[in-house]
């Protein structure tokens with residue numbers, strides 16, 4: 001079996017890539033630039049990410065309660081069960097199979113259009129203040145509205161993407177780099193054993209030092225749309241982002257991130273993930 005090793009906070013993780021498309025190096029070019037990366041003029045551009053205080057304790061609790069309520073309703077409806085004392089961090093006690101989990105996550109993209117009161121629009125002014133430019137949740141290329149993804153990751157599960165850059169699908173498909181920026185907001189279960197792994201400054205590495213797939217990936221038998229990165233500048237090391245409740249992790253769409261293995265024993269990790277474009 002073909003296995004690849006990565007290090008997250010010094011811990012080695014091996015994943016099977018049996019059935020994955022071939023890995024190859026890219027061209028001698030750096031894709032992140034003043035034209036292709038809207039984080040280029042940020043003070044934190046050299047590292048490719050920053051963490052900001054976004055929500056007060058009260059605002060965070062409101063957000064968490066709303067998401068807990070929406071997921072509880074979704075489980076009750078999909079699995080036809082009643083959950084009077086639902087605890088989001090114990091999601092994995094109720095959703096024990098991949099089949100049930102996929103039933104739930106296939107619906108979490110729609111959470112925000114339905115009964116839920118929270119709107120990403122309400123966060124945009126704060127995010128604009130951090131960045132110093134205006135943001136929009138509409139893709140200017142095809143006018144589609146950006147989804148907020150509620151990423152639910154059970155302990156020791158495969159509920160994650162392989163290490164990747166968000167821009168690659170556009171680059172490989174249409175030779176086009178979309179001008180968006182990534183946001184990641186913890187909801188519950190985000191700890192030093194479960195937070196999103198990132199590789200600081202990896203957006204500055206030229207493509208001929210990045211070994212990756214060019215058409216999706218297969219990890220542990222699961223198919224992914226993102227291109228999987230195996231090695232960058234001879235390196236395979238990721239570090240867990242240090243982002244707490246009420247904060248937001250902001251990062252360049254050129255930054256290598258992923259392999260968000262939840263190494264907690266008994267905590268489901270939930271985070272909001274979304275992209276916004278420069279207006």
Ligand SMILES: [Fe+2]
Nearest residue numbers: 164165166257
């Ligand atoms: Fe991503």
